[in-house]
Amino acid sequence: MKIYSRILRYVVSYKKYLLVSILLSIVFSVLSGISIYLTIPLLKTLFLNNGSGSVPVTDENFIRHSMQYFETFIFSGGKGKALMIICVLIIVAYMLKNITGFYQALFMQKVEKGVVRDVRLAMYEKVNMLSLRYFTSERSGNLISRMTNDVNAIQAGISATFLNLLREPLLIMIYLVLAISLSWKMTLIALIVFPFTVLVIVKIGSSLRRRSMKMQIKTGDIISIITESIYGAKVIRAFNAQKFLHKLFRKESDELYFLTLQNVKASELAQPITEFLTIVAGVMIIWFGGREILISNTMQPEEFLGFLFIIFQLVVPIKNLGSVNNRIQEASASAERLFDVLDHPIEIRDPETGINLNSFNESIEIENVNFEYEKNKPVLVNLNLTIKKSELIALVGPSGSGKSTFADLIARFYDVTSGQIKIDGNNIRSIKLDSIRKLIGIVQQETILFNDTIRNNIIFGLEDVTEERLHEVCKSANAYDFIMETANKFDTIIGERGLKLSGGQRQRISIARTLLRNPQILILDEATSSLDNESEKIVQDALNKLMQNRTSIVIAHRLSTIKDADKIIVLDNGKIEISGTHDQLMNSGDNIYRKLYNMQFK
Numbered sequence: 001m002k003i004y005s006r007i008l009r010y011v012v013s014y015k016k017y018l019l020v021s022i023l024l025s026i027v028f029s030v031l032s033g034i035s036i037y038l039t040i041p042l043l044k045t046l047f048l049n050n051g052s053g054s055v056p057v058t059d060e061n062f063i064r065h066s067m068q069y070f071e072t073f074i075f076s077g078g079k080g081k082a083l084m085i086i087c088v089l090i091i092v093a094y095m096l097k098n099i100t101g102f103y104q105a106l107f108m109q110k111v112e113k114g115v116v117r118d119v120r121l122a123m124y125e126k127v128n129m130l131s132l133r134y135f136t137s138e139r140s141g142n143l144i145s146r147m148t149n150d151v152n153a154i155q156a157g158i159s160a161t162f163l164n165l166l167r168e169p170l171l172i173m174i175y176l177v178l179a180i181s182l183s184w185k186m187t188l189i190a191l192i193v194f195p196f197t198v199l200v201i202v203k204i205g206s207s208l209r210r211r212s213m214k215m216q217i218k219t220g221d222i223i224s225i226i227t228e229s230i231y232g233a234k235v236i237r238a239f240n241a242q243k244f245l246h247k248l249f250r251k252e253s254d255e256l257y258f259l260t261l262q263n264v265k266a267s268e269l270a271q272p273i274t275e276f277l278t279i280v281a282g283v284m285i286i287w288f289g290g291r292e293i294l295i296s297n298t299m300q301p302e303e304f305l306g307f308l309f310i311i312f313q314l315v316v317p318i319k320n321l322g323s324v325n326n327r328i329q330e331a332s333a334s335a336e337r338l339f340d341v342l343d344h345p346i347e348i349r350d351p352e353t354g355i356n357l358n359s360f361n362e363s364i365e366i367e368n369v370n371f372e373y374e375k376n377k378p379v380l381v382n383l384n385l386t387i388k389k390s391e392l393i394a395l396v397g398p399s400g401s402g403k404s405t406f407a408d409l410i411a412r413f414y415d416v417t418s419g420q421i422k423i424d425g426n427n428i429r430s431i432k433l434d435s436i437r438k439l440i441g442i443v444q445q446e447t448i449l450f451n452d453t454i455r456n457n458i459i460f461g462l463e464d465v466t467e468e469r470l471h472e473v474c475k476s477a478n479a480y481d482f483i484m485e486t487a488n489k490f491d492t493i494i495g496e497r498g499l500k501l502s503g504g505q506r507q508r509i510s511i512a513r514t515l516l517r518n519p520q521i522l523i524l525d526e527a528t529s530s531l532d533n534e535s536e537k538i539v540q541d542a543l544n545k546l547m548q549n550r551t552s553i554v555i556a557h558r559l560s561t562i563k564d565a566d567k568i569i570v571l572d573n574g575k576i577e578i579s580g581t582h583d584q585l586m587n588s589g590d591n592i593y594r595k596l597y598n599m600q601f602k
């Protein structure tokens with residue numbers, strides 16, 4: 001319930017619409033009562049055989065009292081006129097009722113859809129703040145399913161709460177009052193049978209919650225496979241893995257199918273059971289009431305028929321009320337999964353009164369840094385290193401030795417497990433995140449581009465970028481010529497993840513993007529490793545221009561590119577194995593760097 005009331009807090013900003021909708025639903029309920037009650041005088045006109053049906057006003061019951069006045073009025077002009085008045089009144093009542101119903105639904109939708117939009121927005125903003133760790137530990141499909149299915153599922157709970165939970169009891173009350181005014185004895189029977197019906201419905205509904213939870217998780221798994229198959233289209237074909245994946249997908253689909261069927265069974269059962277129980281109740285009432293008319297003659301036939309109409313009208317609100325519980329349960333199940341994401345702790349906290357570091361002047365210090373992704377699995381062990389301004393530092397070592405992790409720590413994608421990293425003497429945890437990210441530029445092995453124009457991929461959110469500046473950085477990044485050769489130049493859309501470009505072209509776009517930001521510290525993480533010789537030369541040339549007048553940390557696969565580094569750090573198993581300049585390392589006996597170097601050049 002706590003979860004559910006949290007969802008309702010999103011409704012607050014739509015309280016105006018909500019209020020209108022609630023008012024309209026009250027009007028709607030009253031009009032429904034009037035519409036149905038009008039059938040009694042209608043029946044009376046049809047049954048009557050004398051000219052005037054006016055009855056002496058004797059009843060003490062308020063509703064019957066006013067009804068009798070009303071009847072006296074319509075029957076004053078004779079039977080034919082009475083029929084016409086009643087028909088017109090019925091048409092008007094139903095018309096007003098349905099118009100109110102329409103606007104009431106419209107305003108409720110404004111609330112529901114608005115909440116859906118707001119929750120989805122909150123989710124998206126949260127996703128962009130989550131630690132990178134989250135994405136490696138959760139399946140992407142899970143997140144996608146939460147942002148689509150679950151966000152949509154909460155809206156059913158909103159109308160259930162504010163519409164059905166209000167309108168249905170009101171309708172039931174109105175119908176009951178009308179029924180009591182006709183026969184309290186028969187109403188009593190209805191009152192005994194109907195709550196029992198509702199109880200059965202609620203029981204069925206309570207099992208829905210668990211099932212819908214399982215269903216959502218399964219849906220997430222399926223979306224994960226689909227997204228991976230889209231991203232991995234080439235690999236799947238290259239390795240002939242279609243059969244394997246089809247089998248996997250079929251298994252997941254079958255499981256979802258059975259879960260859904262179970263779920264459907266529960267929810268579909270609710271309806272026939274309600275209807276059957278209502279009919280049983282109705283028949284019991286007819287039986288009782290029939291005897292009342294036939295034997296004791298205490299009720300007019302038209303009143304008895306009117307009573308039956310009203311009692312059967314009760315089915316609709318009771319049925320709706322029965323499903324309210326299901327809908328609220330399902331909505332809370334979804335809400336739970338949404339809040340699970342929204343409440344996920346933000347690992348990398350932006351310090352509230354953080355330092356705004358606008359320039360890098362002295363050094364980056366890495367002091368006794370240890371890091372682990374998972375508890376007790378150290379990835380980096382007791383690192384100590386000082387990187388001075390304008391230096392070129394190279395990180396080498398076997399794959400899996402922790403080079404990328406080290407770079408991620410400097411950009412504060414992760415926080416160190418122990419020790420500290422300082423920029424110009426400030427612990428990076430006390431520096432504003434966006435000022436760290438502004439200082440540091442990163443070019444990775446795999447460039448992620450978005451399905452947008454070349455221009456937007458390079459500018460990527462920067463403001464006030466002049467066309468000259470854009471062309472200038474593209475020229476430095478050796479990207480200008482190929483961009484000009486594309487169909488729409490800077491406005492060419494590059495396809496999802498930039499797949500319409502070659503690896504080298506993507507890399508040069510990425511370099512242009514970094515150049516445009518003019519970061520003082522540069523991290524190149526195997527930026528040329530996935531390229532062929534030809535494009536590697538062009539990209540390396542662009543990188544060299546990028547590195548000019550900057551402090552650079554270069555992770556390189558090919559040792560020839562880092563021979564001139566001020567310091568080469570050799571990482572192995574998360575530890576600094578040895579460090580020094582190329583010459584120092586080559587001349588200090590048998591070491592891992594010399595081995596790696598000789599392997600590449602002999």
Ligand SMILES: Nc1ncnc2c1ncn2[C@@H]1O[C@H](COP(=O)(O)OP(=O)(O)O)[C@@H](O)[C@H]1O
Pocket residue numbers: 133136373374379397398399400401402403404405406
């Ligand atoms: N997100 C992650 N979660 C858990 N372990 C990881 C994660 N990323 C990398 N690792 C592990 O950390 C170690 C270092 O990885 P990485 O820094 O990428 O190495 P390198 O860049 O030197 O090849 C590897 O053993 C790798 O399996």
Ligand SMILES: [Mg+2]
Pocket residue numbers: 403404405525
């Ligand atoms: Mg790496």
